[in-house]
Amino acid sequence: MAALVKVTAKVRTDKSGRLLEVPVLLTKQGVFEPLLDYVLSQYHARSQPWMNRVVFACQLLLEYMQANRGLYSSPTVLFSNFVNKLSLGTINHDGHDPSGLYWLPRSVSNTNQLISALNGLTDWLVLNNGVSNLNPLEEASSYQQALNYAAWHKKNQFNFLGHLKPHGLSDMVKKTRKLRGKRDVIKVDDDAIAFSEAMFKPFFIDGLGSAKDYRVRLRDQLIVLLMHGAGVRESDALHLWVEDVYEDPDDCNSVIVRLFHPEDGKAPNNWRGRNKQQTRSAYLAEVFGLRSRNQLTGTARVGWKTRIVDHSDNYIQLCWFPSYLGQLFRQLWREYLRLLLPLERFHPYAFVSFSVTTLGQPLTLNAFNCNYRAALSRIGLTASKVEGLSPHAHRHAFGRRLTEAGLDPILIKKALHHASLSSQLVYTQPGIREVTKACHDATSRLDGIQHPTFKEEVVLSWKDILREGFDDIDPRGLFSGHQPSFGSRE
Structure with missing residues (x-):
């Protein structure tokens, strides 16, 4: 498989003396120009980490395409399998990978970031290069429309005039990507630990x-x-x-x-x-x-x-x-x-x-x-x-x-x-450490107070517990039963 190398290049876009430093992908044929054109088109509005993420996502996609050349006739099917391998990895249970990629499974959040980066790239290529979209938009179900609206509201609720619905919002929530990433775990509040x-x-x-x-x-x-x-x-x-x-x-x-x-x-x-x-x-x-x-x-x-x-x-x-x-x-x-x-x-x-x-x-x-x-x-x-x-x-x-x-x-x-x-x-907000300490302090205040959940009359001794129900794991009665062979385990 031909190597793809990510490097930082200084690019001259006009006759001025100022060169733009951007990440690019090098192939056997030289710089991968469609990606370079996209990054340059977004240079004025995007950060260096964003550019690195787009180039890395493109690198992974090109490596997958090279490893599976000629296998897929549909771009959307190829992209679907690519996303599956991002989240599942490419190594079988024996530790082998005939494709030679040897990818480990990625987290849901990281996979979604890579999908989002490639969505932007392919959308731009569709508009400017006339290529087929790997992950086109389609009509959203009523459930997905509700999720789209909730996502818009969460993003804008704290912005000035964020309560005003923009023109075209209804069209926006009615569309969704053909292939979406998995729903990530909900991080209600990050546990921000402060220096002591x-x-x-x-x-x-x-x-x-x-x-x-x-x-x-x-x-x-x-x-x-x-x-x-x-x-x-x-x-x-x-x-x-x-x-x-x-x-x-x-x-x-x-x-x-x-x-x-x-x-x-x-x-x-x-x-x-x-x-x-x-x-x-x-x-x-x-x-x-x-x-x-x-x-x-x-x-x-x-x-x-x-x-x-x-x-x-x-x-x-x-x-x-x-x-x-x-x-x-x-x-x-x-x-x-x-x-x-x-x-x-x-x-x-x-x-x-x-x-x-x-x-x-x-x-x-x-x-x-x-x-x-x-x-x-x-x-x-x-x-x-x-x-x-x-x-x-x-x-x-x-x-x-x-x-x-x-x-x-x-x-x-x-x-x-x-x-x-x-x-x-x-x-x-309080962190997990503060919450745990508060629970310990509250527990100490309950010392000597009988909690109704743990009434004394329903608490069994260890001997009572071992009398019944252990035939499947102690069939000879060595430790359990009414007369254990090894004597009492109190």
């Missing part, structure tokens, strides 16, 4: 604070303070510029931290470019010859998820809680700037690498996560998302702290910079 407040001090002092390089120690402590004390994501923190930290006019012992949108945020010091542009993307291009980090690929990329800003300059202003963490940040920040000053930096980012080979370059997420795990190991812990031992768990801790302090949900939404109140539920 009792564990934070030893982690901060003995974990992060025990790094061999003093510069690394300060840098990582500052990043974690932003996450734990102001609720930012670890990716948000790596977009911070040196100019984004200001003295707090209301508290001379604290600082104001503003995180600007990596592309549309206003450039510092009232900078204005050649074309009178004042955005950070223009500033990076003209002053440093760089692109914003959310536009990069590979390990250099740092995503940006926040959509709500606090100011027309396109920044979010962080809120310290408790407030003394802002004062601690100020002390460490002043010392960190003193250590940062001697380094040659050809960028404006505050948090940099102190490794010999990458000295002064912007810190990557991979490098920070590696240091984070090392800090946990210094205090005898292992990184674990389900145990609340991960960078994002500090954001959950921030949300829980605000809730426990009794802040109004509207204020919590503002502090977390969420688009809707529903977005913050995962950060403020």
